[in-house]
Amino acid sequence: MFYSFFPGARPLRLALFAVGALVLSxxxxxxxxxxxSSEPLSERRVAYQIDVTLDPEARTxxxxxRLTWRNPGNSPVDELQFHLYxxxxxxxxxxxxxxxxxxxxxxxxxxxxxxxxxxxxxAVAGRPEGDLGGVLPYSGQPVDLTPxxxxxxxxxxxxxxRTVMAVRLPNPVLPGExxxxxxxxxxxxxRVVARTGFAEDAQGNPFFMVAQWFPKIxxxxxxxxxxxxxxxxxGQWNAHQFHANSEFYADFGTYDVTMRVPEFFVVxxxxxxxxxxxxxxxxxxxxxxxxxxxxxxxxxxxxxVHEATWRHVELRLLLRPAHDTxxxxxxxxxxxxxxLERFDDWVGEYPYTTLTIVDAPGGASGMEYPTLITGLTLxxxxxxxxxxxxxxxxxxxxQYFYGxxxxxxxxxxWLDEGMNSYVESKIMDDAYGEGAFLDIPGxxxxxxxxxxxxxxxxxxxxxxxxxxxxxxQFGADxxxxxxxxxxxxxxxxEGYLGWETMRTFLRTYYSEWRFRHPTTRDLQDVVEAVSGQxxxxxxxxxxxxxxxxxxxxxxxxxxxxxxxxxSLDARYDYRVxxxxxxxxTMPTVLRLEFADGTGRDIPWxxxxxxxxxxxxxxxxxxxxxxxxEGLLWLxxxxxxxxxxxQPVSPGPTERRKFAVRFQxxxxxxxxxx
Amino acid sequence: MIFTYLKAxxxxxxxxxxxxxxxxxxxxxxxxxxxxxIGGALKTSFAASGFEEIDIALLADIPEALxxxxxxxxxxxxxxxxxxxxxxxAAGVGLPQALRQGGVRSFWSGVDRxxxxxxxxxxxxxxxxxxxxxxxxxxxxxxxxTLSSEVTRFWAxxxxxPTLWLTGMAAIDLTLDYAxxxxxxxxxxxxESAKMGLRHGLRRGAAQAVYLVxxxxxxxxxxxxxxLEMFIGASIGVFLLQQLVLLGRSFVSVGWIGSQVALxxxxxxxxxxxxxxxx
Ligand SMILES: [Zn+2]
Numbered sequence: 001m002f003y004s005f006f007p008g009a010r011p012l013r014l015a016l017f018a019v020g021a022l023v024l025s026x027x028x029x030x031x032x033x034x035x036x037s038s039e040p041l042s043e044r045r046v047a048y049q050i051d052v053t054l055d056p057e058a059r060t061x062x063x064x065x066r067l068t069w070r071n072p073g074n075s076p077v078d079e080l081q082f083h084l085y086x087x088x089x090x091x092x093x094x095x096x097x098x099x100x101x102x103x104x105x106x107x108x109x110x111x112x113x114x115x116x117x118x119x120x121x122x123a124v125a126g127r128p129e130g131d132l133g134g135v136l137p138y139s140g141q142p143v144d145l146t147p148x149x150x151x152x153x154x155x156x157x158x159x160x161x162r163t164v165m166a167v168r169l170p171n172p173v174l175p176g177e178x179x180x181x182x183x184x185x186x187x188x189x190x191r192v193v194a195r196t197g198f199a200e201d202a203q204g205n206p207f208f209m210v211a212q213w214f215p216k217i218x219x220x221x222x223x224x225x226x227x228x229x230x231x232x233x234x235g236q237w238n239a240h241q242f243h244a245n246s247e248f249y250a251d252f253g254t255y256d257v258t259m260r261v262p263e264f265f266v267v268x269x270x271x272x273x274x275x276x277x278x279x280x281x282x283x284x285x286x287x288x289x290x291x292x293x294x295x296x297x298x299x300x301x302x303x304x305v306h307e308a309t310w311r312h313v314e315l316r317l318l319l320r321p322a323h324d325t326x327x328x329x330x331x332x333x334x335x336x337x338x339x340l341e342r343f344d345d346w347v348g349e350y351p352y353t354t355l356t357i358v359d360a361p362g363g364a365s366g367m368e369y370p371t372l373i374t375g376l377t378l379x380x381x382x383x384x385x386x387x388x389x390x391x392x393x394x395x396x397x398x399q400y401f402y403g404x405x406x407x408x409x410x411x412x413x414w415l416d417e418g419m420n421s422y423v424e425s426k427i428m429d430d431a432y433g434e435g436a437f438l439d440i441p442g443x444x445x446x447x448x449x450x451x452x453x454x455x456x457x458x459x460x461x462x463x464x465x466x467x468x469x470x471x472x473q474f475g476a477d478x479x480x481x482x483x484x485x486x487x488x489x490x491x492x493x494e495g496y497l498g499w500e501t502m503r504t505f506l507r508t509y510y511s512e513w514r515f516r517h518p519t520t521r522d523l524q525d526v527v528e529a530v531s532g533q534x535x536x537x538x539x540x541x542x543x544x545x546x547x548x549x550x551x552x553x554x555x556x557x558x559x560x561x562x563x564x565x566x567s568l569d570a571r572y573d574y575r576v577x578x579x580x581x582x583x584x585t586m587p588t589v590l591r592l593e594f595a596d597g598t599g600r601d602i603p604w605x606x607x608x609x610x611x612x613x614x615x616x617x618x619x620x621x622x623x624x625x626x627x628x629e630g631l632l633w634l635x636x637x638x639x640x641x642x643x644x645x646q647p648v649s650p651g652p653t654e655r656r657k658f659a660v661r662f663q664x665x666x667x668x669x670x671x672x673x
Numbered sequence: 674m675i676f677t678y679l680k681a682x683x684x685x686x687x688x689x690x691x692x693x694x695x696x697x698x699x700x701x702x703x704x705x706x707x708x709x710x711i712g713g714a715l716k717t718s719f720a721a722s723g724f725e726e727i728d729i730a731l732l733a734d735i736p737e738a739l740x741x742x743x744x745x746x747x748x749x750x751x752x753x754x755x756x757x758x759x760x761x762x763a764a765g766v767g768l769p770q771a772l773r774q775g776g777v778r779s780f781w782s783g784v785d786r787x788x789x790x791x792x793x794x795x796x797x798x799x800x801x802x803x804x805x806x807x808x809x810x811x812x813x814x815x816x817x818x819t820l821s822s823e824v825t826r827f828w829a830x831x832x833x834x835p836t837l838w839l840t841g842m843a844a845i846d847l848t849l850d851y852a853x854x855x856x857x858x859x860x861x862x863x864x865e866s867a868k869m870g871l872r873h874g875l876r877r878g879a880a881q882a883v884y885l886v887x888x889x890x891x892x893x894x895x896x897x898x899x900x901l902e903m904f905i906g907a908s909i910g911v912f913l914l915q916q917l918v919l920l921g922r923s924f925v926s927v928g929w930i931g932s933q934v935a936l937x938x939x940x941x942x943x944x945x946x947x948x949x950x951x952x
Contacts, residue, residue, distance in 0.1 A: 202822030322824045379823045380831075441903065445729045453733055623723045630730075639734035644723025655708045656912045660898050662704035662753070663919050667895055669754075670696070670761040671926070672846055673795050 034272040034290045034371070035351045036312055041291040042515035045070050046253030050214055053260040054299060056206045059115075059198045061213055061259075062186035066125060068178055070135075073222035073235040076172035080179075081152070081220075081237040082165045083250075085212035088242035089115035089190035089197070092160030094153070098470070099244035103194035106363035115190025115197060119215055121146050122167060125180035138179040140171030145181075155241045155470060163242040164218070187213045192363040199361050201302065201320070209364040209374070211296040212248070219251050219408075219517075226408065226519050240410040243470035245478040247402075247409035247416070250293040252515050258286045261299050268318045268356045269297035270370045291351070291515065292370035293406055298358050308333050310340050312353055319359045322379045328388070332357055332375060335389035338431040339396040339424075346423065346503050347400055348510040355399070357392060366391045368398030384439035386432060390447065393431075394424045404514045412520055413478070414465040414543075418486020419523075423506070425451045425487050448491050448633065454484035456636040461582070464546045465489070466520055488633045489542045492549075495631025496538070496586065497531050505530045520544075541584055542634060549584030549634045551606065551626040553577070553643035558621040569618055576613045576624040576643075580606065584634065591628040594619035599628075621645060675882050678932040678939070682887070685772050685931025686924050692771055692780060697923040699760055701916070707753045714742035714749075758795070766791035768930045769854040773938065783857050790856055793863040798849045802842060809838040847884045848874040850930070854937045873937055880936055887929040894922035 035041055052063030071077050088095035091114065101107050123144045127137045148169075151162040173179045189198040189208060196211035218239035224230035226238075240246065258275075261267060263283040271289025278284070289295055304324040306317040317332050336357060340350060352371045360367075360374035367374045373395035377388040397420040401407070407415035428436040428447030435444030463477030465486050472478040494502040509518070509526045524539050541547035554577040561571040574592060590602045596619050604611065613624075623644040627635065635641065686693065719738045724731055739746070763784045770783020813834040820826040852870025855861065859869065874880050898915040905911050 200821070202825065322822075379827050443729055443732065449729050452730070457733055637734050637737065638730045639719055639722055639724070639738055642722045642724060644721065647720040647723065652909075653907050655705075655712055656909075657902065657907055658708040658711065659701065659704035660902070660912070660915050660919070662707065663700045664895055664898060666700040666703065666757050666760075667919070667922055667926070669757050670764055671891065672842070673758060673761050673765075673799070673849075 032272045032274050032288070032353075034288050034292075034353055036349070036353065037351065041351055042252035043072070044253045044291070045072050045220075045251040046217055048214070048253065048255045048257070048295070050255070050257045050259075050295075052214075052258070054208065054210070054262075054265075056208070056262060056265075056299075059189045059206075059208075060186055061189065061210055064182060064184045065214055066180060066182055067215070067217060068180045069173075069217050070178040071173040071175055072220065074175045075234040076174050077220060077235070078169050078172035079237070080167045080169065080173075080181075081218040081239040082167070083212075083216045083218055083239060083242075083248075084117045084119070084163055084165055085216070085242050085248075086115055086117040086187050086190070086196070087162040088212075089113075089193070090162065092158075093163060093242065094156055094158045094161040095163070095194070095242045095244055097158065099194075101193065103244070103363055106193045108191040108193050110191060113191040113193070115188050116162075117185055117187045117213070117215065119146075119149060119165070120184040120186065122149060122181060122183045122215075124169075125182045128180070136174070136177045138171075138173055138177050140169060140173075140179075143170060145169070152239075153241060154239060155243070158241075161241050164239045165215070183215050185215055189213070192361070194363055195367045196296075196364070199364070201300075201361070203302075205301050207298075207300040207361060207364075209296070209298050209358075209360055211364075211367070211369060212242075213296075216250060216294075219249055226517060227521075238408065238411075240470070243410075245413075245472060245475060246469040247413065248294065249408040249410055249517075250406070252291055252293050252406070255289040255292060255295040256286070257289075257295055257297070258284065259297065260284050264301045265299040266301065266303035266305060266318065267297060267299050268303070268316060268358050268372060270295045270356075270372045271352075272354050289370055292403065294370050296369035296372055298360065298372075298374075303359075306333070308337075310337050313340060313350060314354050316354065316356045317359075318356065320361070323359050323377050327383070328377055331383070331388045332359075332377070332392055335386075335392040335431070336396055338389075339393040339427055342427045342430060343397065343400060343423070346426075347506045348514070350399065351404070352399070355396070357395075366395060368395045368402050370403050371399065373398065384435070386428070386437055386439070389432065390424065390428055390437060393427050394420060397424050397427070400510065400514075405510065406515070406517050407519065408517060409469070411468045412466060413469045413482040414486040415518065415520060415523065417482040418465060419490065421451055421483045421487035422490035425491065448487075451484045451487040452491070452633050455480055455488045456634075458484075460485075460636050461546050461548045465543050486543075491633040492542070492586065492631070493527070493535075493538065495629075495633065497527075497533075501531050537585075547584035548582035548636055549586055549632060550581040550636045550640070551588065551632075552579045552581050552637070552640040553624050553626060554579045554610075556621065556624045556643045556645060558645070561616065571616055571618050572620060573616045574614065574621045578604075578611045578613065578624075578626060580609050580611075581637075581640075586632055586634070588627045588632060589629075591625045592617075592621060593623040593625060595622045601628075674879055675886065678879065678883050678936045679886060681935030682883075682928035682930075682932030685776070685934070686928045688776055689771060689927070690924070692768065693920065693924040693927045695780065696764060696926055697920045699764075700919070700923075703753060703756060703760075707749050710749055711746050714739075714746045759792070762791045762795045763788055765795065765849075765853045766857055768927065769934050770857045772927075772931050772934045773854070773858055786860075787857050790863050790866070791853060794849065794852050794856060794866060797863060797867055798845060798852070801845050805841045805845065806838065809834055809841070843884065843888070844875060847880065850874065850884075850933050851880065851937060854930075854934055858937065873940060877936070877940065880933070883932050883936055887925065887932065891922060891925045891929065894918055894925060 047068045048065055050065040052061050054061050087093060124140060124142050126142045145167050148167050150166055152164050152166045153161050154164060191197055192199045192209060196209055199207045201207060218237050220235050221228045221238050222235040223232040228236060255271060260282050263278050263281050267285050269287045270292060271287045273285060274288050275286040302321050303318040304321060306329050308315045315333060315336055317329060319328060344350060354371050356372040358374045359377060365374050365376040375388060376391040381388060401416040401420040409416050425447035434446055436447045437450045438445035458480050463472055463481045465481050469478055505527045508530050509523060512526060513522060520543060528535050556576050558572045558574045561573055564571050585606045588604055588606050590604055590613055592600045602613060623642060625642040627641055719735055766787035767780040767783040770778050771780040813830050817826060817830045820829060848870045851873040852866045855869035856866035897918050901911055901915055
């Protein structure tokens with residue numbers, strides 16, 4: 001929307017292009033909307049008009065951008081802050097120092113691996129003419145701010161880190177005013193290690209994932225927004241450096257991006273393509289994306305393009321040639337649609353009209369950008385290992401938690417990755433059944449079990465969800481507490497509240513908070529309001545804290561009640577002792593199982609360290625079972641939840657099975673040696 | 674030509690069925706005798722829960738519950754494997770002894786006379802097996818990290834290298850078979866027998882053809898018990914069927930060695946060898 005506030009102030013190059021180019025529009029721009037709404041969906045504090053050229057030889061993306069930013073607060077702002085994320089790939093950056101240049105197993109040691117972004121000029125643009133629709137233009141003077149640029153390191157004082165830039169303004173931006181900046185920049189794409197950059201395929205063809213690539217204004221949080229106190233005198237910039245374990249945070253707005261690439265490239269991008277022309281071997285593409293907080297694109301000659309439509313959404317799948325099979329197309333499209341359908345039903349409408357799924361190599365795979373995600377698949381990958389499906393569903397889920405809700409991923413990564421992993425695990429299980437993740441006969445592994453195991457079997461007491469992502473003491477703790485543990489926490493909360501309440505919570509959370517950057521506190525408020533319960537005991541233990549949950553049956557016995565004469569039917573007294581092994585508690589149920597196959601559930605608040613249960617009845621007790629329905633996904637040991645009067649000894653069947661395995665082994669050994 | 678040797682193998686099975694029964698019985702007794710204590714160790718550690726079906730969550734908890742029992746289970750398995758190696762060396766010399774020259778000698782006389790040299794041969798052949806395995810693994814690893822094409826990497830690392838490894842292992846195994854036959858036929862030393870094994874195993878196309886022909890049924894019969902269990906389920910009936918299959922697999926072992934003995938004797942001439950090894 002800011003874009004239309006300044007109709008006469010487009011960058012010069014864009015205007016020249018529009019007049020002079022041989023226009024072969026894919027479709028009239030007016031007919032294409034990037035969202036389902038003709039009205040702005042978000043507050044749109046920013047607007048970007050970017051016009052760049054990709055030079056595949058130099059591996060640069062260079063050009064200019066007109067950035068407009070509105071001061072959303074009630075006090076003047078005299079400094080602007082920017083993310084220059086791509087500088088993380090320069091020597092000495094905090095990302096390099098923290099990660100050693102390695103990201104999730106990807107690294108590169110070649111001399112040309114570095115990347116970075118150079119801001120060549122940053123200037124206040126002239127005031128726009130005409131009717132501005134109530135927008136107050138910046139009252140300061142058009143002035144070159146390039147000399148005012150300086151790098152700051154708010155997180156660690158590493159002077160070599162140039163991922164956050166501050167620019168002092170000669171005149172402040174007054175409350176409600178909108179400032180327009182013209183920025184010339186050149187981005188050199190690093191070799192792909194972490195999400196963004198350049199790679200060559202086996203034939204030497206260049207691949208580009210152009211992400212975190214342009215000078216991007218940080219979020220100015222106003223009083224009352226997120227954790228800034230409502231009575232704070234001013235707002236404050238929330239800009240963090242690029243860390244080994246951190247992702248992103250930005251304001252919503254509009255993107256109008258024109259890119260020029262050699263004509264042989266197949267391009268995929270955020271938003272909707274409104275124009276495509278080719279002249280003198282150069283392809284010019286223009287994309288629009290509204291109500292998003294980032295823009296990414298990819299260019300690669302060898303992409304094989306597949307398209308599908310789901311309701312209002314046009315799906316575009318860009319596969320690399322080795323993966324271009326009917327099976328792969330089906331696996332990607334089916335899982336994307338499975339996710340679209342369930343998110344629509346469980347969380348809310350997907351308001352965008354496009355979804356591009358990119359089969360990106362190595363470090364660029366498995367990542368989310370607005371309306372564009374990168375998948376992860378394998379040549380000849382067996383269908384019973386559903387990695388391609390899981391990654392597609394996961395990255396699509398980010399359209400909601402990262403894209404539409406847009407929590408601060410630096411500070412509260414779990415609100416994105418963790419909530420997304422929760423819904424992803426449920427979609428996997430709903431769409432693919434018991435063996436959703438690994439379809440092994442006799443030993444299926446579901447999506448939720450996979451998430452649970454990644455938490456309970458990896459030092460579960462270490463770290464908690466709300467640690468800021470660069471402050472985890474151990475790298476493994478970031479991943480566990482941002483993905484697997486929150487997914488398991490939410491599955492446990494669902495076990496406690498029931499799916500209908502949980503679904504209402506998801507829908508309410510989404511409808512109340514989309515485009516508004518919710519915090520952990522906001523999420524807790526919604527789930528408490530929806531359930532009508534104070535859930536602080538739960539959040540303090542498992543969200544803010546690192547409580548570990550485990551119940552164990554310590555003893556089980558029963559005896560015949562001797563006071564009843566033998567002539568009457570027998571009565572028995574039961575005794576079960578349960579231990580709460582660690583500090584975590586959850587209300588649960590103790591089930592007494594009887595010899596005749598019946599059972600009796602005894603509710604328990606789960607608080608006592610030791611709890612003796614006594615009861616009586618006319619059946620012999622056969623076993624006792626804490627949480628028989630398996631609702632406590634957080635429980636770190638399930639085996640000790642049950643205890644039988646008569647231990648089940650490995651029966652003759654097991655012994656026979658074992659003997660046969662051994663005989664086979666014996667034959668194999670004697671054949672070989 | 675090959676048919677002659679195959680027929681000789683089948684004749685060997687028919688002439689001395691008790692050899693197959695012996696192989697089968699030793700494996701069965703060994704298997705059963707460790708199944709019970711291992712079952713007992715499992716019982717003390719997790720069977721108290723009374724869970725009858727194990728899912729992925731319980732399976733993941735078992736290693737922790739088993740920590741105490743693990744040492745004893747592991748120890749038992751190690752001992753059983755060692756016993757298997759010893760037995761396999763014994764049978765490796767016992768079988769050719771019982772089958773050569775029309776089957777006039779006993780299995781046990783072969784074990785008695787050649788056991789230690791048989792163990793020596795097994796030990797000697799473990800060296801090329803180890804070197805080959807390490808070489809292929811290292812090469813596959815290097816290619817795995819350096820090949821930039823995912824497709825080439827797939828075919829190289831997951832198809833070509835395993836095939837190459839298997840082929841190499843089969844060649845070494847084949848050589849070991851002939852080395853053992855040479856050992857009992859010529860009463861030579863370990864190294865001399867290994868050389869003769871090389872000559873007969875690798876330089877003669879017929880030896881490789883015979884190996885391949887026996888390889889197929891032996892592999893099928895080896896995996897069939899697992900398949901039966903997977904598709905029909907475990908029951909006493911399936912178990913008996915499995916035992917029958919495993920007995921059949923033991924017959925194949927005898928037939929296999931029978932064919933190789935026939936081929937060996939055909940090459941060097943039974944008379945000369947008989948003279949050289951006359952007792
Ligand atoms: Zn994610």
